[in-house]
Amino acid sequence: MNLLKKFAGDRKNIKFSIALKATAIYTSMFGLLLAATVGFLSWAITIRAVHMRHLDSVASMVEERLKHGRGQDFDFDAFAKANKVYIEIRYEHEGTTLTFGKKPGGKGNYANTVRSIDRPCRKATVTVVDCESISIAGNISATGFLVILSALLLVISISGALLIRKMMRPIYNMTAAARSISAKDLSRRIDTVHSNDELKELAETFNGMLDRIQASYEQQKRFVSDASHELRTPLSVISGYANLLRRWGSEDPEVRDESVEKIVEETENMKQLVERLLFLARADQQTQLISFERFNVSNLIDSITEDTKLISREHAVVSEIEPGVFLTADPALIKEAVRAVLDNSMKYTPPGGEIRISCRRGPGCVEIEIVDTGMGIADKDLPYIFDRFYKADAVRSRGTKGSSGLGLSIVKWIVERHSGEIRLESKLGSGTRFTFIFPDTRNTETTERPA
Template identity: 45%
Template sequence: MPRRITFRIALLYSAVFSCVLIFLNASVLYTLKYYLIYQSMKQVTVQSEVIASKLDISAKDMSSIPKDMVFSGIADENIYVKIFDSKGNIVYQSKNLEEVYIPYAINLGVPVKIDEFDKDLVYLNTKFKKDNSIFYIQVVKDMKNEYAFLKLLFILMFFADGAGILISFVTGYLVTKRALKPVDYMIKEVKEIDAKRLSKRLKVYGKEDELVRLAKTFNDMLDRLEESFARQNRFVSDASHELRTPISIIKGYIDMLDRWGKEDKEILEEGIKAIKKQTLEMENLVEKLLFLARGDDRSIKLEKDTFDLKEMAEEVIAEIKLIYEDKDILLKGESVNIKADKRLIKELLRILVDNAAKYTLKDGRIEIEIGNSDRAYIKVRDNGIGIPEEELPHIFERFYRIDKARSKETGGTGLGLSIAKWIVEEHGGEIHVRSKVGEGSEFTVLFPIDNDSK
């Protein structure tokens, strides 16, 4: 098969056209052939009846019958007549057909088509009684003219089909080439698109046909690629920045220890403590980056099991209270069973409660509510500093920080809520947030209920 789709479509179009044309012509020839055979059978039947009627009204003695008068009505020169007596002797023969012998006493009254003696013949044998004597009339039709016509028609159709197939191929090629001309434009434009020119788009012309929809789909894909590429660049830039800070701090303390820490124990302890802290923060950041990377390439497999949300929340609260002893953390609601990956849901709740604790002032209050309506839900409320309304649409973006709420004093990597959102969506749930500056925030997570364990 040729590589160009234009040729392939033209060939396919020509092949389909050829099959249809050949089928129609074969049907015409086949139908015409049997129509001509039917007409020949009708001719020999009529001719046999005419001869029998003339013989019946002629003289009584067969030998005295005027043959020219009786058989002069045979209009077709390819119709032959023989008359046999009961002993098989030929009483009359309109033409010399000695080379063609057809039994006269079989298939009486039924026209028959035979292909013998290198001829295509139709014959009819009839029984005739005159003066108590039995005679047999045999009328034979040679179909050479009809078959010559069929052969001529076949030759004409053959050349007509060849011309039609050639015309269909050329026409199909030209029409297809014109129809696919926009594809050449698309190829040319797409070759000019690279990472530095993702903003380039295909121009869309004409009606809403398949090629227009293809161009729009490609433009939509470029929109997504450009957005994804921009996110990736921001992600790499932010990750580099986040890693640069602890590395710079560690490097500074190492230089300080190298100069004075060998002899000054206080400086040594301060440097070791700072390096440990920055190492832990960098380790935490790397773990979160790896988690998001595995989430993006779908390599994290959920291990779902049925468990009680409230019991899991009690475990998380016990852990968080060890870190934030000055926060008032309350749990309320009812036991609700869900089928999910317990490890990931536990991480989700840790992120939400840790986030609330960081941005709640000393002796602040954090409430965790577990319940279900049509879906299971987790609500985490705090009376902290809140989030400005214009920042709410962006808080789940990776490395997104709000200056007033996420200063270096609170720590964090800006990835927690991104991870939380990913966990929720992987479980088929939803996460929503309401917040007001100075009054606090409320995060609501909705999950499908495990009906089998309800």
């Protein structure tokens, strides 16, 4: 039973090409037509042979009667009618002809046999004609055969058309799907269950293309929606403080200073958001340039660490930098990635917490690590932390200013374009560890190319 199920399953996976199917269809049609022709001809020949044997038997009996002079007491007319034949006896010396039975009419090709009787006193020629041979072996083998052949050709043509239509169904479905696709509905797909040939591959490729188009379109819609939402917040804040400044700013210096400070702060947040949106737009269009060069990454990380200490005096910023570590990469983008992670560490690490930055050589690679003792990331948020505009629940509830959910998306893009790897370890309430691993290609040439 299991073998039968396995065989049935294997049969479903067998792939038949269109050429093989078409060859099988036309071979079957030709074979059926040839078999019908041969069969019908064989039948007609057999029927004619049966009638010829019957004629020979009748002719032999007539010949026997005449040879032995027993024709006078024999009723040839009744004999002819009983055997459905026409008998003609022609006496050569006398020039007389005797006929028995009903003579066939028309110009049909009747089966007949002729016997010569050579008697000393009376020579005769006997002709026996089968009255039915024209209707069975003649009419049927000619008119009937043409009718049957025409009907067979019609059946074969219809069957072939249906089979070809079934084979071409995926193309018809693709045409209908292509016509029905619009920005409002990208969910249409082609059924590939009933096909297992090149058309199935074409349909699967078409479905895959639609999947990518739909995913890209939905991603674009989410991007526009999320970007609009993120821009709405600073614009609302700026508008609110501008109205407050217009109403009370001239009378209350405290209101004026607070409003100006908030407007500047939100303007900076909006500027940063727009810059990141433009960065990701260039990345999606593969127009973001990457300038690879050999540089001292130890010095770069040391400079970033010093800047961080000046910016975030409320955190203990510690560095562990191995001197003389070189890397072939884009220094500006590496700096952008490290700063983006450090910004998150400063935002989500409480005052007095520690932020540790390290840079070291690895086996065939360079490792940059940032560890903090901040709020950490929940397990359920880890798979989505690099998605655009994604914010963990803890971040949303905390209401952290300046968090757009784009920083880590940019970090991931930068690391991947350098053929690197990001390792993320985090536990809610204990802190987070980011590790960048870049391959050390030791290429000293400076190159610039679009990502």
